[in-house]
Amino acid sequence: MKKQLFRLAAFTSLSLFAWSCNQSDPAPKGDYVQGVFVVNEGNFSQNNGAISFFTREQTTAQVDIFSAANGTALKGGAQGYAASGETGIILVDNMSAGQDKVEIVNSNTFKTIASIGAPDIENPREVVFGINNKAYVSCWGSNADQKFTTGYVAVIDLTTNKITKRVDIASGGPENLVYNNGKLFVGTVSYGGGKTLSIINTSTNAIDKTLLFENAPNPIGIDADEKLWVNDGIKVVKINPDSYNAEATLSIGSDATKMADKFTFSSDRRTVFFVLTYFDAAGEHGATYKFGVSDAQVNVTTPLIKRVFTGLAVDPTQGLLYAGVTPSYAQAGYAVRYRADGSVVDSIKVNVAPTGFFFK
Amino acid sequence: MAQRDSVRLEPVLIKGFVPERFMSGLKIQKVDSTTLNLFRFQNISDVLSLYTPIAFKNYGPGQLNTASFRGTSANHTAVLWNGLNINSPILGQTDFSTIPVAGFDQLSVQYGSAASIVGTDAVGGSILLGSAPSSQPLQFSIGRQQESFNNHQTQLTARYASAINDQWSFSGKTNVYDGRMNNDFPYAERNQYTVLPSTSFQRGLVQDLFFNSKNDHQISAHVWLTRNRLTLTPEDKAGRELTSTEAYRTMLRYNFKDFTFRTSWVRDIIDYAKGDYSQLDHAVTDKFSNRIERDFQFNAFQIKAGGEWAHYRAQVAGYDEASVTENRGDLFLLTRWQATNRTIVSVNLRQAFVTKFDPPFTPSLGAEYFLAQKERYSLKLRGSIGRSYRVPTLNERFWKEMGNPEIRPETGWNKEIGLEQNIVSNLNHTFSASVTAYHNRIKDWTYWNPGKSYHVENLQQVLARGIEVQTGWYHNVNHWKSGSNIGYTFNKSSQEKAYDAYSSDIIGKQLVFVPVHSGNLNAFIQYKTTRLTGQAQAISKRFSTFDNSQFLEGYMLTNLLAEHTFAWDKIKMRLQGQINNLANTFYLNVRNNAMPGRSFALSLILIYDSPQTVK
Numbered sequence: 001m002k003k004q005l006f007r008l009a010a011f012t013s014l015s016l017f018a019w020s021c022n023q024s025d026p027a028p029k030g031d032y033v034q035g036v037f038v039v040n041e042g043n044f045s046q047n048n049g050a051i052s053f054f055t056r057e058q059t060t061a062q063v064d065i066f067s068a069a070n071g072t073a074l075k076g077g078a079q080g081y082a083a084s085g086e087t088g089i090i091l092v093d094n095m096s097a098g099q100d101k102v103e104i105v106n107s108n109t110f111k112t113i114a115s116i117g118a119p120d121i122e123n124p125r126e127v128v129f130g131i132n133n134k135a136y137v138s139c140w141g142s143n144a145d146q147k148f149t150t151g152y153v154a155v156i157d158l159t160t161n162k163i164t165k166r167v168d169i170a171s172g173g174p175e176n177l178v179y180n181n182g183k184l185f186v187g188t189v190s191y192g193g194g195k196t197l198s199i200i201n202t203s204t205n206a207i208d209k210t211l212l213f214e215n216a217p218n219p220i221g222i223d224a225d226e227k228l229w230v231n232d233g234i235k236v237v238k239i240n241p242d243s244y245n246a247e248a249t250l251s252i253g254s255d256a257t258k259m260a261d262k263f264t265f266s267s268d269r270r271t272v273f274f275v276l277t278y279f280d281a282a283g284e285h286g287a288t289y290k291f292g293v294s295d296a297q298v299n300v301t302t303p304l305i306k307r308v309f310t311g312l313a314v315d316p317t318q319g320l321l322y323a324g325v326t327p328s329y330a331q332a333g334y335a336v337r338y339r340a341d342g343s344v345v346d347s348i349k350v351n352v353a354p355t356g357f358f359f360k
Numbered sequence: 361m362a363q364r365d366s367v368r369l370e371p372v373l374i375k376g377f378v379p380e381r382f383m384s385g386l387k388i389q390k391v392d393s394t395t396l397n398l399f400r401f402q403n404i405s406d407v408l409s410l411y412t413p414i415a416f417k418n419y420g421p422g423q424l425n426t427a428s429f430r431g432t433s434a435n436h437t438a439v440l441w442n443g444l445n446i447n448s449p450i451l452g453q454t455d456f457s458t459i460p461v462a463g464f465d466q467l468s469v470q471y472g473s474a475a476s477i478v479g480t481d482a483v484g485g486s487i488l489l490g491s492a493p494s495s496q497p498l499q500f501s502i503g504r505q506q507e508s509f510n511n512h513q514t515q516l517t518a519r520y521a522s523a524i525n526d527q528w529s530f531s532g533k534t535n536v537y538d539g540r541m542n543n544d545f546p547y548a549e550r551n552q553y554t555v556l557p558s559t560s561f562q563r564g565l566v567q568d569l570f571f572n573s574k575n576d577h578q579i580s581a582h583v584w585l586t587r588n589r590l591t592l593t594p595e596d597k598a599g600r601e602l603t604s605t606e607a608y609r610t611m612l613r614y615n616f617k618d619f620t621f622r623t624s625w626v627r628d629i630i631d632y633a634k635g636d637y638s639q640l641d642h643a644v645t646d647k648f649s650n651r652i653e654r655d656f657q658f659n660a661f662q663i664k665a666g667g668e669w670a671h672y673r674a675q676v677a678g679y680d681e682a683s684v685t686e687n688r689g690d691l692f693l694l695t696r697w698q699a700t701n702r703t704i705v706s707v708n709l710r711q712a713f714v715t716k717f718d719p720p721f722t723p724s725l726g727a728e729y730f731l732a733q734k735e736r737y738s739l740k741l742r743g744s745i746g747r748s749y750r751v752p753t754l755n756e757r758f759w760k761e762m763g764n765p766e767i768r769p770e771t772g773w774n775k776e777i778g779l780e781q782n783i784v785s786n787l788n789h790t791f792s793a794s795v796t797a798y799h800n801r802i803k804d805w806t807y808w809n810p811g812k813s814y815h816v817e818n819l820q821q822v823l824a825r826g827i828e829v830q831t832g833w834y835h836n837v838n839h840w841k842s843g844s845n846i847g848y849t850f851n852k853s854s855q856e857k858a859y860d861a862y863s864s865d866i867i868g869k870q871l872v873f874v875p876v877h878s879g880n881l882n883a884f885i886q887y888k889t890t891r892l893t894g895q896a897q898a899i900s901k902r903f904s905t906f907d908n909s910q911f912l913e914g915y916m917l918t919n920l921l922a923e924h925t926f927a928w929d930k931i932k933m934r935l936q937g938q939i940n941n942l943a944n945t946f947y948l949n950v951r952n953n954a955m956p957g958r959s960f961a962l963s964l965i966l967i968y969d970s971p972q973t974v975k
């Protein structure tokens with residue numbers, strides 16, 4: 001009885017607290033105000049990508065919140081999702097030419113606000129938000145010949161929900177984007193042949209500088225010391241984002257046939273997690289590893305988790321590592337949660353091919 | 361032209377193309393010529409989905425369309441043209457969007473596995489296409505159909521028959537068809553789902569020649585050339601996708617009394633390109649095949665013994681080797697025993713031989729027993745048990761990295777039991793009804809395993825079981841004819857075997873794109889040469905993921921057709937109007953794109969018959 005009273009009291013005070021918060025700063029309304037968004041790529045030939053959602057306390061997901069909110073599916077593979085304030089942007093990649101788009105939604109309700117389709121958006125890959133109501137979407141363009149020469153970064157003006165500029169990234173297929181302090185770092189896809197990291201000045205939305213790498217550069221992010229990390233084949237390079245000088249280069253083992261990807265920062269941005277894979281006749285193998293931003297080398301002898309994943313991200317709020325598992329492209333995948341030491345917390349069934357996470 | 365109820369179950373009278381008289385115990389459905397005529401300008405999948413429980417996995421109008429027969433996969437339906445399996449050797453299946461009804465004269469559908477008779481691929485069932493000799497001395501026909509969305513088809517057919525000399529006579533058919541689906545839809549979306557722009561152009565030539573002699577020699581030659589050109593998003597020059605499918609099918613057949621020899625050559629060409637059509641992904645397969653068989657009769661026993669030998673040669677862009685070859689052989693012994701005047705028993709045996717493979721020995725046992733056999737009423741019990749197999753496709757073995765030269769043939773056991781009854785009433789009513797239950801377990805089901813970089817493996821095991829009910833009614837009095845048939849199928853098809861940590865999410869779940877319930881209804885009423893036909897098909901929801909977490913909603917489609925034939929002295933003219941998807945039903949295809957709504961078609965066929973000349 002005492003316990004119950006205590007619970008009741010606690011609940012009441014919590015509610016009061018919530019209510020008072022509500023009074024001072026009106027809480028945003030919607031079913032998806034706070035929680036984890038999972039980008040499920042779907043099966044390319046079925047155009048069945050979706051965004052799943054769960055709150056951090058939940059262990060079951062709402063598997064397709066765009067459909068739930070809008071009564072119609074995304075109708076393509078989901079390539080990415082990011083949100084800033086009340087605006088969310090979903091990248092939709094349909095298997096057929098001319099059907100790709102970005103869906104601009106209210107990030108709290110997931111109701112669609114606007115949609116930008118072809119020819120403005122073709123084969124979208126990643127989205128980041130900049131400042132001054134701008135968002136950036138890397139696109140491969142039509143890329144019909146698979147030579148990755150038609151890529152560009154589309155600049156979306158979020159006041160009009162229109163593309164205001166296309167910055168051509170002529171070689172290699174633009175892929176990962178990192179925005180920092182007026183600069184957009186644009187990497188290229190690993191199999192596109194491009195080896196330059198393009199840096200777009202977001203006040204002019206023009207390429208300011210290109211940096212040449214040995215392999216396709218993949219910008220990871222900005223660490224706690226405000227340094228840019230770029231993955232280059234089986235190396236990672238720490239770069240000063242102002243002078244562009246390389247300050248450290250770490251090797252990820254010595255086997256160049258292996259592939260390192262799914263890089264993600266810990267919540268304190270002092271550790272980097274990644275997946276290292278290789279293929280042989282029996283299929284894909286590999287594991288998940290980590291290194292510190294001040295480490296002198298990357299330890300690839302002791303994996304953090306002896307598994308490979310199709311997506312990896314850290315929740316900045318709780319610090320848990322979220323890993324996407326795709327058993328096949330024709331069944332629901334899972335989001336598996338791990339602690340920073342690699343011990344598993346739980347796993348949540350999501351939708352087909354979870355490849356990305358967004359935390360709010 | 362036989363005016364028959366289209367679900368009447370009876371042996372087909374194509375002499376010798378497919379030995380159907382040894383299929384006792386199995387269910388065979390002949391689609392009659394009147395029904396085929398309704399679909400003369402359409403594809404075979406349109407007939408089959410309205411008259412049989414075969415489920416189609418369709419990528420869009422005029423696009424890839426594969427069959428699931430009795431809950432099996434697209435690789436488990438044998439398609440036979442004059443007895444020859446014409447499934448693509450590299451894919452092991454047929455794209456039914458490339459088979460127009462204009463390409464053949466006779467169609468029957470054999471349910472369940474008949475591998476001991478048909479050979480590989482006949483796991484869920486077989487579709488038998490046949491050519492028929494002409495009975496007219498000379499007939500020309502020209503037909504044109506004009507449809508909504510700027511789609512149209514034109515056909516020219518000549519049928520001829522004549523005596524050559526005292527001994528020999530010949531008959532034949534020459535047919536050319538040209539279909540153009542421009543798909544100029546007046547809408548880009550339906551219910552917010554894209555209706556994907558696409559065009560499908562189809563062309564073909566059919567040539568059949570039959571030579572018969574009075575002393576029992578028969579020679580026939582058959583040629584069927586088809587070409588299909590599908591373009592997705594044709595307006596988008598950079599992103600358009602071309603799939604061109606060509607087939608050259610030729611056959612020569614010689615029959616003398618109880619002895620038959622057949623030789624054939626089939627070439628399949630598939631080209632694919634995206635954007636720039638100057639660089640095509642090119643795949644060519646040749647199949648040279650010979651078959652020899654002989655019939656024996658000992659009192660109540662009929663026996664057919666024979667063998668087949670085939671040589672395959674494939675040049676496929678995705679293979680390691682520039683050219684792969686393979687030899688396959690088959691020996692078979694088919695028997696039919698009229699045990700009593702109410703009982704027929706068939707025991708059939710087949711052993712296939714494939715280069716570097718060991719296909720299983722394939723026996724089957726079928727029996728039919730007439731519980732009642734009266735002039736106006738018959739009730740037949742039939743049952744069959746048979747082994748089936750599927751020789752892996754060339755892609756499954758030779759595709760770069762993902763193919764598996766060690767893959768085993770899939771094998772299964774099909775068991776079925778059924779009842780068929782026919783009632784003829786005094787008032788010119790004919791009723792037929794059949795019910796069939798089947799159980800088909802297929803082992804070593806191949807799976808392109810995503811856990812092993814899509815390496816193909818014999819991982820799964822599938823159990824397909826279900827019940828089919830078909831009823832027919834036909835009435836004929838004075839100038840009036842009417843009839844209807846109704847079919848309902850319950851099919852549960854599920855994966856049974858665990859092969860990785862996540863396959864528990866799949867076990868026991870319905871296979872993708874196989875509806876649990878499906879049904880169809882066809883009804884017509886005819887006065888003299890004016891006929892009104894209604895068609896409906898309904899299918900329950902179809903799961904689109906192995907774990908049944910996603911699905912496409914069920915739907916029902918209805919069509920209405922009206923035709924009138926004007927007849928003059930030597931000329932007949934058939935005018936047919938058609939409304940497809942009458943209720944403007946919204947439904948989705950496999951790509952998650954919307955299918956078109958209501959559409960209209962008008963066709964006109966002019967037929968010239970030369971007067972009967974008696975020599």
